[in-house]
Amino acid sequence: MNGFIRRILMSAIVCCSSGPVFGADDVSREEIQALQKRLTDLERQASKAPAFRGNELNPRLTAFGDFVGRIDNRPVLNDDGTRELSDRFNLREVELDLRADVDPYAKGVFIVAIGQEDLPTQPTTIAVEEGYITFTRLPRGMTAKAGKFKTSFGILNRLHLHDLPQPTLPLPIQQFLGEEGMTEMGVSFDYVTPLGSLGRALTLTAEAFNGENTTQFGGDNSRDPAFLGRGKYFMELDDESFLELGTSYMVGKRVTNNVHHTNEILGGDFLYKWRPPQPKGLWSMVVQGEYFYMNREDPTAQLDRRTAWGAYGLAQVQPYQRWFVGGRYDMAQVLDNRDRVERKVGGFISYYTTEFLRLRLGYEYQNVSGPEIGGLPGADLSTVYAQITFVFGSHPAEPYWFSK
Amino acid sequence: MGQWTIAALSRLFISILTAWMALSSPAALAEVRVAATLPVLGDIVRQVGGQHVVVQTLAKGTEDPHYVIPRPSLIATVSRADLFVEMGLQLELWTERVLESAGNSAVNPGAAGHVYASAGVPVLEVPEKLTRAEGDIHPSGNPHVWLSPLNGPILAANIAAGLKRVDPERAADYDRNLEAFSGKVYDRMFGKALVEKFGGEFLAGEVRRGTFHSFLASKKAGDLLGGWMKESAALRGLRVVSYHKAWSYLSQTFGLDVRNTIEEKPGIQPSAAHRDRLLAQMKSEGVRVIILAPFEVNTISGRVASMSGARTVVVPANVNGAAGAADFFSLFDEILAGI
Ligand SMILES: [Zn+2]
Numbered sequence: 001m002n003g004f005i006r007r008i009l010m011s012a013i014v015c016c017s018s019g020p021v022f023g024a025d026d027v028s029r030e031e032i033q034a035l036q037k038r039l040t041d042l043e044r045q046a047s048k049a050p051a052f053r054g055n056e057l058n059p060r061l062t063a064f065g066d067f068v069g070r071i072d073n074r075p076v077l078n079d080d081g082t083r084e085l086s087d088r089f090n091l092r093e094v095e096l097d098l099r100a101d102v103d104p105y106a107k108g109v110f111i112v113a114i115g116q117e118d119l120p121t122q123p124t125t126i127a128v129e130e131g132y133i134t135f136t137r138l139p140r141g142m143t144a145k146a147g148k149f150k151t152s153f154g155i156l157n158r159l160h161l162h163d164l165p166q167p168t169l170p171l172p173i174q175q176f177l178g179e180e181g182m183t184e185m186g187v188s189f190d191y192v193t194p195l196g197s198l199g200r201a202l203t204l205t206a207e208a209f210n211g212e213n214t215t216q217f218g219g220d221n222s223r224d225p226a227f228l229g230r231g232k233y234f235m236e237l238d239d240e241s242f243l244e245l246g247t248s249y250m251v252g253k254r255v256t257n258n259v260h261h262t263n264e265i266l267g268g269d270f271l272y273k274w275r276p277p278q279p280k281g282l283w284s285m286v287v288q289g290e291y292f293y294m295n296r297e298d299p300t301a302q303l304d305r306r307t308a309w310g311a312y313g314l315a316q317v318q319p320y321q322r323w324f325v326g327g328r329y330d331m332a333q334v335l336d337n338r339d340r341v342e343r344k345v346g347g348f349i350s351y352y353t354t355e356f357l358r359l360r361l362g363y364e365y366q367n368v369s370g371p372e373i374g375g376l377p378g379a380d381l382s383t384v385y386a387q388i389t390f391v392f393g394s395h396p397a398e399p400y401w402f403s404k
Numbered sequence: 405m406g407q408w409t410i411a412a413l414s415r416l417f418i419s420i421l422t423a424w425m426a427l428s429s430p431a432a433l434a435e436v437r438v439a440a441t442l443p444v445l446g447d448i449v450r451q452v453g454g455q456h457v458v459v460q461t462l463a464k465g466t467e468d469p470h471y472v473i474p475r476p477s478l479i480a481t482v483s484r485a486d487l488f489v490e491m492g493l494q495l496e497l498w499t500e501r502v503l504e505s506a507g508n509s510a511v512n513p514g515a516a517g518h519v520y521a522s523a524g525v526p527v528l529e530v531p532e533k534l535t536r537a538e539g540d541i542h543p544s545g546n547p548h549v550w551l552s553p554l555n556g557p558i559l560a561a562n563i564a565a566g567l568k569r570v571d572p573e574r575a576a577d578y579d580r581n582l583e584a585f586s587g588k589v590y591d592r593m594f595g596k597a598l599v600e601k602f603g604g605e606f607l608a609g610e611v612r613r614g615t616f617h618s619f620l621a622s623k624k625a626g627d628l629l630g631g632w633m634k635e636s637a638a639l640r641g642l643r644v645v646s647y648h649k650a651w652s653y654l655s656q657t658f659g660l661d662v663r664n665t666i667e668e669k670p671g672i673q674p675s676a677a678h679r680d681r682l683l684a685q686m687k688s689e690g691v692r693v694i695i696l697a698p699f700e701v702n703t704i705s706g707r708v709a710s711m712s713g714a715r716t717v718v719v720p721a722n723v724n725g726a727a728g729a730a731d732f733f734s735l736f737d738e739i740l741a742g743i
Pocket residue numbers: 470541542547548648649650670
C-alpha cells in the first residue's frame with residue numbers, strides 16, 4: 001500500500017522534475033515541496049513498520065543454563081550428606097526469567113529454577129528463586145518491590161549463580177547469609193539521588209522481610225520479621241575509574257527455648273573499577289571486597305559463636321576484550337564452631353564468545369576447617385572447575401554486569 | 405488588638421504563600437533538565453533547546469556507545485531528568501537498567517518525557533530473520549544513524565517534539581530552533597545555493613534513493629553544489645574497511661564503499677578464518693584504508709592494519725570523540741577531513 005502510494009508520488013515528482021521545472025515553471029515550487037514532504041513522511045512511516053513483531057503482551061522469556069564439571073582431591077558431599085558433589089558434571093542451574101509490565105504502575109518478575117534436588121532418579125523440582133512486583137510510579141528516584149527477592153546485603157548476594165565472577169559464592173557469604181546466599185519474602189525500597197557534582201550518587205535501601213533464613217534468623221516458622229538497611233556511595237574518580245563504598249546492616253531474631261534473641265549482621269564493601277574508553281595494556285580491572293560481622297545476643301549451642309567475622313577480596317583484570325582473569329581470597333569464622341575458621345583461595349579465567357556464552361576454568365583450594373590459631377590444619381580440598389554458562393531468549397544483549 | 409493582628413498576619417501569610425508559589429511553580433521559567441545518552445544527542449538537544457535546557461550526557465564521546473556501564477551516577481542523573489533522550493534501535497542496551505533503577509516514571513519509554521531520537525529514520529540493514537546467530541548487537545537494524553548528517557534533522561525533530569511535550573509553553577522557540585538547525589544541516593550538506601533552488605529535504609531524499617548525482621547532472625546544477633557533499637567528492641567509491649558496522653549511513657550519504665568489517669558480525673570478534681578472508685579481500689580489492697573509532701584502536705585492529713599494510717584512519721564516531729568534534733557540525737568536518 002505504502003509502496004503503491006510512493007510510486008505514484010515518485011512518478012508525480014519524476015514527471016514534474018523531468019522538464020525544466022524548478023524555476024518559474026508550470027508547477028509551483030510550493031506544490032513540489034508539499035509532495036516532497038508527503039513522500040518523506042511516507043518513507044518515515046514505512047520505516048516504522050518492522051518495529052512491531054507481535055507477542056508484545058507476552059512476558060519476555062529468558063533461559064539461563066549453568067553447567068559445571070569438577071575434579072576434586074577427595075569426596076565432597078552436599079549439605080545434608082545425601083549426595084556426592086565431587087568429580088562429576090552437574091547442570092547446576094536452569095533458570096527461566098519472565099518479566100513484563102503488569103500495568104502502567106508496575107512490572108512483574110518471576111525467576112524460576114528448574115532442578116533435580118538430589119539423585120537424577122528423583123522428580124524434577126521447580127522453585128521460585130525470585131518473584132516480585134516493582135512499582136514504577138513513585139516519587140523520583142524511588143523504586144519499591146514486594147515479593148520474594150535476594151536481599152540487598154552487600155554486593156554479591158544480589159547476584160544469581162550464573163552472574164558471579166567466579167564459579168562459587170565467597171565463603172563469608174555462605175557462612176553469614178546461607179549456602180546459596182539470602183533470599184527472603186518481604187518488601188524493599190530503593191532511593192537514589194545525585195550528590196552535588198555530576199559523578200557522585202547515593203543509593204539507600206530499606207527492606208523488611210520474614211526472617212526465614214536459618215543461618216541468621218528463625219527459619220520457616222519465624223514470627224519475628226527482620227530488617228535491613230543499606231547505603232552505597234558512588235564516586236567517579238576520573239574518566240576511567242570509579243569507586244563504590246557500601247555499608248549494610250541487618251537485624252532479626254533467633255528463638256532459643258522460647259526466648260527471642262536479637263541477631264545483628266553488619267557489613268562493609270567496596271568496589272573499584274577501572275575501564276578506559278580505549279584499552280591501555282589491559283581492557284579493565286576490578287578490585288572488590290566485602291566484610292561481614294555478626295553479633296548474637298545468645299548463641300543457640302555451647303559451641304556457637306557470639307560474634308564472628310569474615311571477609312573476601314577479589315581482583316580481576318581483562319587482558320583482551322573477551323578474556324577475564326582473576327583471583328579471590330576468602331576467610332570466615334565458622335558460626336557454629338568457635339574453634340574453626342575457613343579459608344579459601346582461588347583463581348579463574350573466563351572467555352566470552354559473546355555476552356551470551358561464557359566458558360570458564362577455575363581452581364579453588366580450601367582449608368575446610370582449620371583451627372583459628374596454631375594447631376594442626378584441617379582437611380584440605382582442591383577443586384578444578386570447568387563451567388559453561390549460556391543465555392538465550394528475549395534477554396537483550398545486556399552485558400554481564402561484572403565483566404563489561 | 406486581637407482581630408486586627410490576626411487579619412494582618414493572615415494577609416501577610418497569604419502574600420508570602422503566593423510569592424512562594426510563584427517562585428516554585430514549574431511554569432515560571434524553569435529550565436528543562438535533559439539526560440541524553442550520547443554526546444551527539446546532547447549537542448542536538450542543546451541546539452534545539454537553546455537556553456531553556458540543561459543537558460547532561462551519559463556516555464563519553466570516546467566511549468563505545470554499545471557498552472556503557474550503567475553506573476549509579478548515570479542512574480541518579482536520570483532520576484532527576486524531565487526528558488530522557490536515547491538513540492533507540494537497541495543501540496544503548498544499558499539504558500534499560502538505568503531507567504529501571506532511576507525510578508523516574510516521567511521518562512520511562514512511552515511517557516511524555518522519553519524520546520527515541522531515531523524514530524522515523526529510514527533504517528538500514530534490518531535483519532529479515534531475527535536470530536542471535538547473526539551477531540548480537542544490531543537486532544533492530546543498524547542503529548548508528550547519527551553518522552549521516554541527513555538524519556540530523558530527524559533526530560532533532562524527535563527531540564523538539566519531546567521538548568514540546570514536557571515544556572509546551574516554549575513550543576514556538578523549539579520549533580524555531582529546529583528549523584534553524586535543520587536549515588543549517590542542509591546548507592552545510594549541499595551548500596546554500598543548491599538548497600535554495602531545490603529544498604534540503606528533497607535533496608536529502610535524492611541522496612537516500614541514490615539518485616542525487618544523476619539528478620544533479622540532469623539539472624546541470626553541479627556547479628551549485630557546495631558543503632560536505634562537494635568536499636567529500638574524493639570519498640565516492642573509496643574502498644575502505646571498518647572495525648564495526650557503524651558507517652553504513654555515512655557511506656550511503658557520501659558514497660564511501662565499506663567493503664567489509666574487522667568484526668565478523670556486529671559485536672562478534674573475528675575468528676582467524678574471518679581475518680584471513682578479510683586480508684585476502686583487502687588485497688584483491690585494493691583496500692588501502694581502515695577506518696576506526698577511537699575506542700576501536702586495539703590489538704585486533706592493529707594486527708589487521710600491520711598484516712594488510714593499509715593506512716589506519718582514526719575518526720571520531722561521536723561528538724567529543726576527538727578534540728575538534730565539538731558539535732554536530734564539526735563532527736562531520738572532522739570525519740570527512742580525517743578520511
Ligand atoms: Zn553497532
